[in-house]
Structures are given as structure tokens and as C-alpha cells.
Amino acid sequence: MGEASAGQLLALSIRMAVGLRYDVDPDFEDVHPPASWLNKEMRRRLWWTLCAMEVTDCSLRDHVSRMVSDADQPLLDRIPVLHDSSRRVRAPAPDAMFESVRTEDGLPAMVPFRPGHDLHCAEQSVRLTRIFAEIQDLGAEMNRIVKDASSNAGRRPSHGAEGSLPSTDDAIGYRQHILRRQELERKLDAWLDQLPEWARNVTQHHVFTASTASQFPPPWQLVSVLLVYHECYVALYLPTLFAAYSGGLCPPPDDFHRLVSLHRYHCGKVSQIIEHVLRIDPSVMHVSLIGAYFTFYSSIALAVVMKTQYSMCQDDDVTPTPEQSEDMADLRKQFGLRVTWLKIFAESWYLGGYLASVVEGFMEDNAVQATV
Numbered sequence: 001m002g003e004a005s006a007g008q009l010l011a012l013s014i015r016m017a018v019g020l021r022y023d024v025d026p027d028f029e030d031v032h033p034p035a036s037w038l039n040k041e042m043r044r045r046l047w048w049t050l051c052a053m054e055v056t057d058c059s060l061r062d063h064v065s066r067m068v069s070d071a072d073q074p075l076l077d078r079i080p081v082l083h084d085s086s087r088r089v090r091a092p093a094p095d096a097m098f099e100s101v102r103t104e105d106g107l108p109a110m111v112p113f114r115p116g117h118d119l120h121c122a123e124q125s126v127r128l129t130r131i132f133a134e135i136q137d138l139g140a141e142m143n144r145i146v147k148d149a150s151s152n153a154g155r156r157p158s159h160g161a162e163g164s165l166p167s168t169d170d171a172i173g174y175r176q177h178i179l180r181r182q183e184l185e186r187k188l189d190a191w192l193d194q195l196p197e198w199a200r201n202v203t204q205h206h207v208f209t210a211s212t213a214s215q216f217p218p219p220w221q222l223v224s225v226l227l228v229y230h231e232c233y234v235a236l237y238l239p240t241l242f243a244a245y246s247g248g249l250c251p252p253p254d255d256f257h258r259l260v261s262l263h264r265y266h267c268g269k270v271s272q273i274i275e276h277v278l279r280i281d282p283s284v285m286h287v288s289l290i291g292a293y294f295t296f297y298s299s300i301a302l303a304v305v306m307k308t309q310y311s312m313c314q315d316d317d318v319t320p321t322p323e324q325s326e327d328m329a330d331l332r333k334q335f336g337l338r339v340t341w342l343k344i345f346a347e348s349w350y351l352g353g354y355l356a357s358v359v360e361g362f363m364e365d366n367a368v369q370a371t372v
Contacts, residue, residue, distance in 0.1 A: 014050050014067045022047045023072045024087045031087070036105045044092045045122060048074050052129040055136075056228075056290055066133075076127060094120050096213040119199050121212040121221045124191070128225065131187050132232050138180060139239035145300060146358055178255065184236055192229060202226055203276045208286065224291035227273055231294035233266040234301050245304045263305060267298045271334040274341050284344050292345040292352055299338040299359040306331050335363070 017023065024031045026040040035043075051068050074089040092098065093108065096118070100109035113120065192200060198215065199222055202208075207217040237259040244256060274295070277287060284292075306328065320328070339356050346353030 010050075010053055011067060014054065017047060017050055022050075023068075023089065025089045027090070028087055037107055038101045038104055041093055041098055041101075044074070044089050045098075047089045048092060048122065048126050052126050055129045055133045056293070073130070074126065076123070076130075092122055094118065094213075095122060095211075099211065099213045115194075117196050119196055119212075119215065119219070119222065121219055121225065124195065125221070125225055125228075127191055127194075128228055128232065131184060131191060132228070132235070134184055134187075135232055135236050138177070138184070138236070145235075145238065145242070145297065146355075181236060181240075185233075188229065188232055188236070200226075203272050206280065208280070210286070220286040221288070223273065223277060223286075224288040227270060227287075227291045228294050230266040230269045230273075231297045234263055234270075235294075235297045237262055238297055238301055238304075241301060241304050241308075245308050260305060260308070263298075263301045267302055267305075267334060270295060270298050271337055274337055278341075282344075284341070289345065289349055289352075292342060292349070293355075295338050295341060296355045296359065299335065299342075299355075300362060302331055302335045302338070303359065303363050306335070335359075 021031050022043055026032045026035055026043045032043075051073055054066055054068055072088065075086065075091055094111070094113040096111040096113070097108040100111060101107070196215075199218060202218065202223050205218050208220045208223065209217045210220060212219045212221050240255075240259055241263060277284060281287070339360060342352045342356035342359070344352075346356060
């Protein structure tokens with residue numbers, strides 16, 4: 001027998017956690033024995049972590065139903081009276097309270113959490129992965145994008161399958177797809193609005209810390225969280241961009257131009273974060289693998305944008321304008337930055353090297369030249 005894959009180990013961990021009833025909040029003592037505040041909090045955070053990891057599984061498995069159903073996902077709201085009829089795991093305490101406990105049997109300091117001023121990294125991460133789960137259902141599963149990129153995106157996507165794009169010939173289905181995208185866009189905007197003002201742009205900070213309860217300097221985890229946020233926006237529209245590029249979908253011009261603009265904006269934000277991190281921490285030892293994994297989306301998006309916007313410049317008879325040449329050079333720079341980023345992670349993570357080879361192969365096979 002070979003070694004177990006990351007996906008298999010995650011599935012085993014979830015089964016073990018369910019067997020130990022981690023999917024039931026530890027306050028229910030008819031299920032769990034009495035435990036300290038810290039023990040209960042660690043159980044809640046473990047279940048939250050497993051649920052989030054299942055959504056962002058990096059194993060590139062074919063689509064399978066998630067092991068944790070919606071009914072067993074942890075609660076996000078913090079109004080205890082609404083939880084009395086539910087045994088679902090409740091939201092963990094703010095990070096400052098969690099980090100204030102000094103002994104196994106100790107109690108937390110009653111540190112007030114100030115919405116709009118303090119950051120709760122654990123909760124914001126889980127809220128974001130919930131949105132990403134819905135984005136995956138619209139056709140943005142990593143495994144599907146990898147397969148499309150590996151096959152040169154030359155085939156028309158199969159319409160009608162679960163999570164796939166509806167054909168533009170199906171006016172009602174395509175309109176419903178757009179409405180779902182817009183709903184998820186609003187959820188992403190609302191998620192960002194919940195962050196304190198100081199936490200919305202990590203490039204303004206030059207020192208970071210491991211403590212998730214810190215504000216100045218901010219926690220390193222915030223870097224990964226914001227990378228995932230911008231990549232979620234890219235992932236939301238990438239299936240449509242991919243399908244339009246491969247000839248399998250012809251979205252209305254206004255919709256197509258809007259999604260290209262959104263892709264370029266959020267790809268630019270990701271590039272700024274990556275450049276900033278590499279200046280501070282060239283080894284990226286403080287950035288989670290999820291932060292690298294998600295950058296695959298914008299890598300493919302940049303390649304597709306370059307091909308769609310400048311395909312005419314591949315014709316020997318067409319001379320690009322200076323503005324086009326400058327813009328293409330910027331896109332190439334952003335793309336190369338992501339390849340470098342993935343290859344740094346590849347030194348200790350096999351999937352980083354694999355994803356880097358996929359995006360480089362996609363560029364080469366689609367003949368996107370280094371200059372125009």
C-alpha cells in the first residue's frame with residue numbers, strides 16, 4: 001500500500017472527529033463530559049478548521065459530495081438564544097480571549113471585542129470559505145480548472161453537468177447564473193466590509209506577527225485571508241472567462257468586459273500582496289499553503305486575459321500601440337510573479353511545483369508570446 005494522500009488523511013480526520021462527536025457543541029454535556037473552557041474552545045476551533053479545510057481541499061480530487069453537510073456546519077451568529085434548539089458547534093471566542101488563557105484549566109480574560117475595530121481571523125476565514133464553497137458550485141472547482149488548463153482550454157465545456165455553465169442559448173438559465181454570481185459578489189463585498197479599515201489592505205503594513213489577536217503589527221494570517229478574498233473574486237468569474245475564451249460560451253459584450261475588468265482589478269491586488277510579501281519575507285515561510293494554492297486561479301485568469309485581449313497582436317501584420325505593449329508587459333510581469341511564487345512553495349510542497357508547471361504549460365500551449 002502507498003502512502004495516504006492529503007485528501008484521504010483529511011477524510012479520515014473528519015470521520016474521526018465525527019466519531020468523537022466534535023460536530024456537536026461541547027456545551028451539551030449529555031453528549032460530552034464536563035470540560036474546561038480551553039478544552040471546549042479547542043474542540044470548536046478544530047471542527048471549524050476541518051470544515052474549512054474540506055472546502056479548500058488542495059488534493060485536486062474529482063468532485064465528490066462533501067462529508068460535512070450544511071446541517072453540520074458550525075454556526076456563525078453569536079446570539080445564544082437562537083442556538084438553544086441546535087446542537088451545531090457554535091462560533092469560537094475572539095482570538096484575544098483565546099490567547100489570554102495561560103493554563104489548561106484557566107479562564108479567559110474578558111477582553112471586549114469591538115466590531116469594526118478588532119479582527120477575528122478564525123471567524124473571518126470560515127466565513128470566507130463558506131462563500132468559496134458556493135463559488136465552487138458555479139463551476140470554479142480547482143480540479144475542473146486544472147483539467148481545463150491542462151487540456152489547453154481548447155475544448156468546449158460540457159454544459160448541463162452539475163455546477164457547469166449554462167449555454168447562452170438558454171436565456172433563462174444563463175440569467176439565473178448571472179444572478180447567482182451577483183449574489184456571491186455581494187457576499188464577498190459584505191465580507192470585506194466586516195473587516196476593520198486597517199485590515200483591508202496589508203500592503204500598508206511592513207511588519208507582521210504570528211499572533212492573530214494583534215492589530216499593530218497585524219497577523220500574518222491576514223495576508224493569506226486577503227489573498228483568498230481577491231482570488232475568490234477571480235474564481236467566481238473564471239469559468240465564464242474560460243468558456244468564452246475556448247469558444248464554448250458567448251456572454252453579452254457588457255458582461256464580458258465587466259468580468260475582464262474585475263479579473264484585472266483583483267489580479268492586480270493579488271500581485272501587490274505577493275510583491276509586498278516577497279520584499280518582507282522572501283522565503284514566504286509565514287504564508288499558509290492556502291495562500292499559494294488560491295493564486296492558481298489568477299495565474300490562469302491572467303493567461304486567458306492576455307490571450308483574449310491581445311490575440312490580434314500575434315498576427316505579424318498588426319503592430320501594437322505603445323500602450324498595448326506596456327500593458328502586455330505588465331500582464332506578463334504579474335504572471336511571472338505568480339510562477340515564482342508557486343515555485344518558492346514548491347521547494348517544500350509538491351503541489352506548488354505541479355500548479356506552476358500547469359500554468360506555464362497553459363501559456364506555452366496557447367502561444368502567448370513574451371512580447372507583442
